[in-house]
Amino acid sequence: MALAAGKENLGLMPYDWNFSIVLRYLPRLLEGGAYTIALSASSIAIAAPIGIFFGIVRHQRIPYLLPIAVIYIDFFRTSVALVLICWCYYALPVLLGINLDTFTAVTIAIGLQSSAYMAELMRAGMQSVSLGQWEAARALGMPGHIRLRYIILPQAAVRMIPLFFLLVIEVVKTTTLAGVVTYPEIVYEAFRVATDIYRPIETFTIVGLICFVFLFTLGRVARWLERRFAVVER
Amino acid sequence: MAYIWNFHFLIQLGPLLLAGLVNTIKLWAVALSCGLAIGLVMGIFRTAPSAILRGIGAVYVESIRNTPGLVLLIWFFYALPILTGVQSSAWLAAVVSLSLYTGAYSAEIYRAGIASIEVGQWEAARALGFGYGNQMRYVVLPQALMRMIPAFGNRAIELAKATTLASTIAFGELLYTAKTIAEDQMRPLETYTVVTLIFTAILLPVSYACVWLERRVANSNGGTPRE
Numbered sequence: 001m002a003l004a005a006g007k008e009n010l011g012l013m014p015y016d017w018n019f020s021i022v023l024r025y026l027p028r029l030l031e032g033g034a035y036t037i038a039l040s041a042s043s044i045a046i047a048a049p050i051g052i053f054f055g056i057v058r059h060q061r062i063p064y065l066l067p068i069a070v071i072y073i074d075f076f077r078t079s080v081a082l083v084l085i086c087w088c089y090y091a092l093p094v095l096l097g098i099n100l101d102t103f104t105a106v107t108i109a110i111g112l113q114s115s116a117y118m119a120e121l122m123r124a125g126m127q128s129v130s131l132g133q134w135e136a137a138r139a140l141g142m143p144g145h146i147r148l149r150y151i152i153l154p155q156a157a158v159r160m161i162p163l164f165f166l167l168v169i170e171v172v173k174t175t176t177l178a179g180v181v182t183y184p185e186i187v188y189e190a191f192r193v194a195t196d197i198y199r200p201i202e203t204f205t206i207v208g209l210i211c212f213v214f215l216f217t218l219g220r221v222a223r224w225l226e227r228r229f230a231v232v233e234r
Numbered sequence: 235m236a237y238i239w240n241f242h243f244l245i246q247l248g249p250l251l252l253a254g255l256v257n258t259i260k261l262w263a264v265a266l267s268c269g270l271a272i273g274l275v276m277g278i279f280r281t282a283p284s285a286i287l288r289g290i291g292a293v294y295v296e297s298i299r300n301t302p303g304l305v306l307l308i309w310f311f312y313a314l315p316i317l318t319g320v321q322s323s324a325w326l327a328a329v330v331s332l333s334l335y336t337g338a339y340s341a342e343i344y345r346a347g348i349a350s351i352e353v354g355q356w357e358a359a360r361a362l363g364f365g366y367g368n369q370m371r372y373v374v375l376p377q378a379l380m381r382m383i384p385a386f387g388n389r390a391i392e393l394a395k396a397t398t399l400a401s402t403i404a405f406g407e408l409l410y411t412a413k414t415i416a417e418d419q420m421r422p423l424e425t426y427t428v429v430t431l432i433f434t435a436i437l438l439p440v441s442y443a444c445v446w447l448e449r450r451v452a453n454s455n456g457g458t459p460r461e
Binding site for chain 1: 296299301302305308312313395398409412413425427429437441
């Protein structure tokens with residue numbers, strides 16, 4: 001055997017793949033996956049209301065609030081998720097003088113960043129509602145907020161659904177960074193499993209597959225929604 | 235109790251941070267060039283007449299885009315020595331994974347750009363006796379590239395953000411350097427604030443430039459470059 005290995009020595013180490021041992025740790029990885037989903041959900045819960053608010057402010061050019069919205073959106077749009085996570089976990093507690101657990105810190109970081117994307121999505125959705133709808137609503141004598149509530153937002157919301165799904169996918173991907181500050185999501189759990197069984201490649205292959213299946217499915221749902229809610233402009 | 239800010243140590247350790255920033259830029263530049271090259275090939279694959287090539291392109295793009303960047307990076311960090319026999323380093327793993335990552339996203343940009351060129355352009359080129367390769371090389375790509383530039387700008391911004399992932403495998407880029415300094419000086423607030431501001435100061439102008447370019451391209455005769 002040693003001879004055979006010597007003959008085909010192309011600089012490649014013969015590697016003995018072993019996935020079965022990783023599969024025994026699958027429950028732990030999936031538990032990490034559950035934490036990933038919980039973190040994604042709470043981040044979206046923060047991102048959606050803030051994003052919708054600033055999106056409306058930006059699109060309607062509401063006085064006094066507009067500059068705040070522009071600065072907020074542009075800052076978080078160009079900020080780096082991992083840096084924000086580190087900032088919220090290591091720096092924010094110092095600034096506030098309180099203790100933040102990893103879940104809260106990462107939720108704040110990802111939630112704030114995603115809210116900027118959400119605001120842009122909101123603005124794009126409102127922009128896509130044709131001008132005629134605004135004019136028709138005004139012609140019927142509807143005041144501003146009624147116009148938004150009953151005419152513009154329902155139509156914008158329908159167009160935003162597929163894009164919102166894509167945002168959710170991005171958020172899920174971003175939450176894999178939370179392991180850096182020891183939040184027990186899937187990548188963090190994978191690191192622990194990999195150290196326990198000394199099988200990093202197999203572990204991360206399995207984790208990659210889990211992520212792929214999950215995100216691919218979400219992507220297909222987004223695509224289906226896109227077709228389902230396709231708007232035919234006349 | 236009001237926190238007493240102190241940026242003095244960061245001025246002293248400025249050269250360290252600067253070295254980190256230089257590493258970030260190096261990683262960004264190499265991964266961007268490789269990524270755009272991979273993307274070009276895969277983008278052409280995805281619009282190719284051959285179903286096999288389209289299949290290869292689709293598998294590549296879907297598998298990379300549906301895997302978190304961090305998982306890719308760590309996977310390559312551990313798998314590269316086994317796949318290639320080359321001793322792995324944080325630098326190599328970061329370059330390979332970020333290039334493939336950027337390649338998958340830019341393949342979609344190339345594909346959209348190529349698809350945006352009217353069929354008439356292809357037909358006219360064929361009528362002039364151009365083969366598929368020459369139609370692509372001389373007629374379609376030059377026009378498509380103009381329309382793609384703003385999208386590439388946005389990709390470059392996303393890649394600059396993604397370079398921070400390399401800090402997790404101890405590649406000495408800006409965030410990793412900052413982490414070391416923050417722990418060493420026990421001043422996380424100032425250090426991470428400065429890193430946040432550095433990224434914003436660099437990426438915000440680039441982002442504005444992309445928006446400006448996008449408007450220019452959109453206004454220039456429906457996206458078609460003028461003589």
